[in-house]
Amino acid sequence: MGSLDTRTLQALDAAHHLHPFNDNAALAKKGTRILTRGQGCHVWDAEGNQLLDAFAGLWCVNIGYGRRELAAVAAAQMEQLAYYNSFFQCTTEPTIALAAQLAELAPGDLNHAFFTNSGSEANDTILRLVRHFWAVQGQPEKSIFIGRHNGYHGTTMGGASLGGMKAMHGQGGLPIAGIEHIDPPFWFGDGGELEPDEYGLLAARRLERKILELGPERVAAFIGEPVMGAIGVHIPPPSYWPEIERICRQYDVLLVADEVICGFGRTGQWFGCQQFGFQPDVMTLAKGITSGYLPLGAAMFNDRVAGVLKEQGGELAHGCTYSGHPVCAAVALENLRILGEERIVEHAREDIAPYLAQRWAELGEHPLVGEARIAGLMGALELVPDKRSRAPFPDAGRVGGLCRDIALRHGLILRATADAMLLEPPLVISRAQVDELFDKAWSALQETAQMLGK
Numbered sequence: 001m002g003s004l005d006t007r008t009l010q011a012l013d014a015a016h017h018l019h020p021f022n023d024n025a026a027l028a029k030k031g032t033r034i035l036t037r038g039q040g041c042h043v044w045d046a047e048g049n050q051l052l053d054a055f056a057g058l059w060c061v062n063i064g065y066g067r068r069e070l071a072a073v074a075a076a077q078m079e080q081l082a083y084y085n086s087f088f089q090c091t092t093e094p095t096i097a098l099a100a101q102l103a104e105l106a107p108g109d110l111n112h113a114f115f116t117n118s119g120s121e122a123n124d125t126i127l128r129l130v131r132h133f134w135a136v137q138g139q140p141e142k143s144i145f146i147g148r149h150n151g152y153h154g155t156t157m158g159g160a161s162l163g164g165m166k167a168m169h170g171q172g173g174l175p176i177a178g179i180e181h182i183d184p185p186f187w188f189g190d191g192g193e194l195e196p197d198e199y200g201l202l203a204a205r206r207l208e209r210k211i212l213e214l215g216p217e218r219v220a221a222f223i224g225e226p227v228m229g230a231i232g233v234h235i236p237p238p239s240y241w242p243e244i245e246r247i248c249r250q251y252d253v254l255l256v257a258d259e260v261i262c263g264f265g266r267t268g269q270w271f272g273c274q275q276f277g278f279q280p281d282v283m284t285l286a287k288g289i290t291s292g293y294l295p296l297g298a299a300m301f302n303d304r305v306a307g308v309l310k311e312q313g314g315e316l317a318h319g320c321t322y323s324g325h326p327v328c329a330a331v332a333l334e335n336l337r338i339l340g341e342e343r344i345v346e347h348a349r350e351d352i353a354p355y356l357a358q359r360w361a362e363l364g365e366h367p368l369v370g371e372a373r374i375a376g377l378m379g380a381l382e383l384v385p386d387k388r389s390r391a392p393f394p395d396a397g398r399v400g401g402l403c404r405d406i407a408l409r410h411g412l413i414l415r416a417t418a419d420a421m422l423l424e425p426p427l428v429i430s431r432a433q434v435d436e437l438f439d440k441a442w443s444a445l446q447e448t449a450q451m452l453g454k
């Protein structure tokens with residue numbers, strides 16, 4: 001394949017490859033971008049363009065590209081024992097070591113890991129095991145999960161149902177039964193004249209209303225991303241999560257944090273719940289757990305939930321062939337070693353996040369930007385027609401898409417969700433690379449404004 005030119009590869013791709021989250025007809029016409037190499041915060045495409053990857057692959061390459069240590073442990077583990085299962089009363093060393101390491105890293109008594117291959121499967125896992133947790137305690141009717149409109153919890157039947165993306169629910173008959181949604185906190189779009197903290201309490205109490213409407217005896221759990229990523233980096237006001245936690249405790253509803261994006265340093269703490277001041281009973285992990293070098297997900301349970309599952313749960317009729325895959329576990333361990341020993345999370349929090357926030361706020365000065373929001377190393381620029389009114393563009397997505405394509409021509413990968421430009425760089429981004437990012441993003445905003453005749 002290495003000798004095929006880009007056009008030939010694109011033609012083969014169009015003929016034989018169905019892309020996820022793409023309009024495949026439109027993509028076939030345009031031709032897919034083929035990435036060939038990565039180093040640090042940059043990737044190169046088949047045409048030789050060098051791109052600053054301000055999206056860390058897909059919210060996951062936290063330690064940056066090209067770390068040979070990860071390749072080396074993967075090769076060593078494959079040679080020693082490429083695979084063994086964790087089903088039949090056995091497992092492997094890296095799997096055990098990773099479970100123990102995650103228990104140590106995770107806040108509070110989230111001491112028990114169940115491994116999957118992805119974030120979606122981790123969320124399917126909690127859906128089943130949390131319902132089982134209540135059922136074996138004589139409360140099978142305590143089975144409803146409450147998620148949020150526009151939340152993202154993956155693409156499996158369970159994950160996409162827990163999520164609240166309308167376009168996803170529109171394909172394949174979702175959501176499945178027993179899942180409800182409340183409106184999420186989005187101060188910029190929904191807060192009106194309220195102070196953010198006042199609005200945060202109000203938004204959290206939507207959960208209380210929903211629990212009371214359904215009956216607390218029927219509600220198993222609430223699930224949310226500490227910062228909502230996929231919808232456009234919606235950052236809750238500081239009052240939101242502590243109030244959600246109070247409500248969950250009051251009605252004995254389990255609190256699930258989907259840390260698939262926020263986990264492993266993204267918000268400046270190891271986990272988003274630490275940044276936003278709450279303690280989940282269950283959390284789901286993926287993406288940054290291996291920095292994307294291999295697929296791996298995990299659900300972490302606290303002592304209470306895991307205790308019941310272990311003591312009363314009987315045989316757990318759930319698991320993936322690759323649950324706890326030793327090569328993925330070894331790579332995750334090496335990734336966590338690097339994050340820890342090189343103090344990457346602390347450096348990101350103390351040095352890069354404040355600098356990035358400052359430069360991001362400068363981008364917020366641009367006339368096209370209604371809000372420049374940022375939490376640690378995840379942020380968004382909300383593009384609007386009129387800075388003062390906060391109202392969106394009428395044809396959502398067109399301006400964002402335009403700005404994204406222009407940024408790409410300037411050598412910057414910025415994702416657009418509707419008209420929000422999303423920021424999610426590797427945690428190892430340097431100050432100089434932040435400057436590069438700023439210059440390219442500013443140029444893209446300028447050109448976008450010109451094309452809009454502004």
Ligand SMILES: *Cc1c(COP(=O)(O)O)cnc(C)c1O
Binds near residue numbers: 121154
């Ligand atoms: C990406 C993501 C998922 C799904 O993870 P996959 O590995 O793609 O299945 C779940 N939750 C959140 C918050 C995510 O961003």
